Amino acid sequence: MRLTLAKTCRMWRAARRRLSSAPSPCTYEGAPSQRTLLALKPDTVQRGLIGALLGRFEQRGFKVVALKMLQPSRELAESHYEEHRGKAFYERACTFIASGPLVAAVLEGRGVIGATRAMIGGTEPLECAPGTIRFDFGAHWRRNLVHGSDSETAAAREIPLWFRPEELCQWEHCASSWVYELPTARTRFDE
Numbered sequence: 001m002r003l004t005l006a007k008t009c010r011m012w013r014a015a016r017r018r019l020s021s022a023p024s025p026c027t028y029e030g031a032p033s034q035r036t037l038l039a040l041k042p043d044t045v046q047r048g049l050i051g052a053l054l055g056r057f058e059q060r061g062f063k064v065v066a067l068k069m070l071q072p073s074r075e076l077a078e079s080h081y082e083e084h085r086g087k088a089f090y091e092r093a094c095t096f097i098a099s100g101p102l103v104a105a106v107l108e109g110r111g112v113i114g115a116t117r118a119m120i121g122g123t124e125p126l127e128c129a130p131g132t133i134r135f136d137f138g139a140h141w142r143r144n145l146v147h148g149s150d151s152e153t154a155a156a157r158e159i160p161l162w163f164r165p166e167e168l169c170q171w172e173h174c175a176s177s178w179v180y181e182l183p184t185a186r187t188r189f190d191e
């Protein structure tokens, strides 16, 4: 195919038009995208696994829209595990999550809440399936490396506990049309 300057300009303008009419970063295939809270707990940090574990979610195509390292206060730890208040392990879980720096993140994407839970695995690493984070990296339920919101309600409650609204970044992933079938995708199949 011969590309003249005029033709190149036309193609570039058409691509820009397609991009500007792209859905908001929160919408894929018309369905609202989800957000979830991910916490790489103090054992992840101490074991030098931040990159390895966060990388799994990036590789999957999920977008990191907020990220920070902090050592949570006792108050934040207690609010985070509020649903477990009164249970035998509540104190211990709060003490552990506040015992050192951790990395908190908000991930965004299609079905990210359930997908993140599936990638993390159940509470007891020895009962998790191979390929889950807790199976691949863990050996005890009190050192199970990662937290992920377990429902839309939990995500909506947890995200504001850890992040102020202005800490959440809206950005468009340059590979999004290779992860999702967006209107900007080069190949798109209408069903």
Ligand code: CDP
Residues within 6 Å of the ligand: 089, 092, 093, 121, 122, 123, 141, 142, 143, 144, 146, 147, 148, 150
């Ligand atoms: O993290 P997950 O959602 O799988 O478990 P959870 O039931 O919400 O419990 C929160 C955390 O408390 C777990 O990840 C464990 O680290 C801790 N826990 C514990 O120390 N002892 C238990 N018997 C149960 C949970």
Ligand code: MG
Residues within 6 Å of the ligand: 150
């Ligand atoms: Mg939980």
